[in-house]
Amino acid sequence: MTDNDTRKDIPTLQWFPGHMKKAQRLIEENLKLVDVVIELLDARIPASSANPMLAEIIKDKPRMIALNKADLADSRSTKEWLEYFRGQGIMAVAIDSVKGKGMKQLVRAAEDLARPKTEKFVSKGAKARAARCMILGIPNVGKSSLINRLAGAVKAKAANQPGVTRAKQWIKIGSNLDLLDTPGILWPKFEDQTVGLKLAFTGAINDDIYDREQVTALLLASLRQNYPERLVERFKFKGEMPTDGLDLLEAVGRKRGCLVKGGIVDLEKAQNIVLNEFRAGKLGLVTLDGVPAGKAEQQEAEKNIE
Numbered sequence: 001m002t003d004n005d006t007r008k009d010i011p012t013l014q015w016f017p018g019h020m021k022k023a024q025r026l027i028e029e030n031l032k033l034v035d036v037v038i039e040l041l042d043a044r045i046p047a048s049s050a051n052p053m054l055a056e057i058i059k060d061k062p063r064m065i066a067l068n069k070a071d072l073a074d075s076r077s078t079k080e081w082l083e084y085f086r087g088q089g090i091m092a093v094a095i096d097s098v099k100g101k102g103m104k105q106l107v108r109a110a111e112d113l114a115r116p117k118t119e120k121f122v123s124k125g126a127k128a129r130a131a132r133c134m135i136l137g138i139p140n141v142g143k144s145s146l147i148n149r150l151a152g153a154v155k156a157k158a159a160n161q162p163g164v165t166r167a168k169q170w171i172k173i174g175s176n177l178d179l180l181d182t183p184g185i186l187w188p189k190f191e192d193q194t195v196g197l198k199l200a201f202t203g204a205i206n207d208d209i210y211d212r213e214q215v216t217a218l219l220l221a222s223l224r225q226n227y228p229e230r231l232v233e234r235f236k237f238k239g240e241m242p243t244d245g246l247d248l249l250e251a252v253g254r255k256r257g258c259l260v261k262g263g264i265v266d267l268e269k270a271q272n273i274v275l276n277e278f279r280a281g282k283l284g285l286v287t288l289d290g291v292p293a294g295k296a297e298q299q300e301a302e303k304n305i306e
Contacts, residue, residue, distance in 0.1 A: 023185045028057060033132060034180055035114035037063045038106070040137035040146065043073035043094060046081045047289040048198040049138050051185060058136075062113045064091040066106055068142040071096040077287035084291045097146035107150070111176055130172070134180045140204045147171055147181055198288050203279050216271040217245030219278060222288065224248060230284035234277070249274065 031037075037058050042049040046067060065085050070078050078094050085092035091109050095102030114131030122128050137143045150173045171179045199205045200215045201222075223231055224241060231237060231248075235255045242248045253259070253270030260266050277283055 023182065024053070024057070027134070027136065027182050027185070030180060030182070031058060031061060031134065034134040035062065035117040035131050036110050036133045037061050038110060038133050038135045039063060039065050040068050040135055040141050040143055041065060042138075042141050042202055042204070043067035043070040043078050043081070044287050045198045045202060045289045046287075047292070048195045049141055049202075049204065051136070051138060052191075054136065062117075064093070064109055064113055066102075066146070067092065067094045068097055068137075068146060070094040071099065071101070072281040072285060074285050074287040077290070080291045081287075081289075095146070097142045097149050100149050103150060107173065107177055130176050130178045132178045132180065134182060136182060136185075138185065138199070138204050140202070143181065147179060150177075150179065201275075201278065201288065203275075207275075212271050212275070213246075213249070213267055216274050217249050219245075220248040220252070220274060221245035223278075223283065223286070226288075227284060227286055230286065234283050 037054075039050070039054060067073070067078060067081060082092050082094060091113060093102055093105045093109055095106055097103075110133050111131050114133065118129060118131055135143050135147065151171050169181050171181060173179055196205065197215065197218060200207075200210055201219050220231070221244070224243070224245075228241065231241060235252050237251070237255075242251050249267060249270055250265045252274060253265035253267060256270065256273055258266040258269040258273070274283075278286070
């Protein structure tokens with residue numbers, strides 16, 4: 001998604017419904033009740049799924065990052081992202097909230113971050129209490145699935161649609177951790193339209209508010225550029241694949257028999273196949289965000305450009 005030919009075709013995507021502003025106020029009002037903030041990111045798009053307003057909202061509150069859906073992401077890229085965050089002084093773990101991978105590591109890290117606060121209470125003669133955490137994340141990043149996995153029961157309402165969880169609720173995890181669930185929030189404006197596009201790819205933005213044909217074509221173009229072997233394997237392409245995203249979408253439709261009278265491809269059906277299979281990980285393990293280049297790498301890149 002970095003070449004100029006693709007970038008010029010990126011649609012403008014904005015989505016900040018009223019309940020998002022309400023969710024932001026709810027978070028700000030309840031932040032004082034917690035010891036640690038757990039920011040849940042999509043491991044496939046760690047940069048694009050990060051809320052740029054979060055630093056301003058949480059200020060100096062201890063914070064950690066959990067890369068969810070790591071089972072759908074490129075494992076090499078996930079490792080690079082974990083190293084990047086830790087290099088920034090931020091505790092980070094990779095998890096799969098559906099299968100339960102990384103849960104013990106997540107809980108242990110949250111308890112460790114909260115320990116200075118909980119021990120301070122005890123040192124002042126107060127009764128020991130569980131660490132209190134707030135989980136924040138954009139819609140459809142998997143917060144409800146994570147909470148349900150940690151709690152061992154369906155405590156938070158989960159759905160495969162953005163913006164389902166809207167009210168706060170405390171959920172007890174064992175004897176040492178209490179979680180405050182909050183609604184998923186996006187931010188008012190995507191400064192980089194590729195961010196909105198990647199959120200659309202992964203389902204964080206409601207499918208009804210954008211041109212699905214255009215977005216699906218751009219997803220296929222991105223996969224062809226970065227993970228061509230995934231498309232070849234999944235859709236059984238032989239020889240050279242089409243270079244244009246729309247042509248790729250039509251080719252996928254023909255491969256899957258999405259034909260109507262006259263041999264015309266039903267593009268809507270083809271779109272559903274591509275988006276659903278990508279979001280379910282059936283197109284292989286994919287990461288669409290690269291780790292920001294370090295200072296040395298940036299200088300080298302600038303030197304090469306010159």
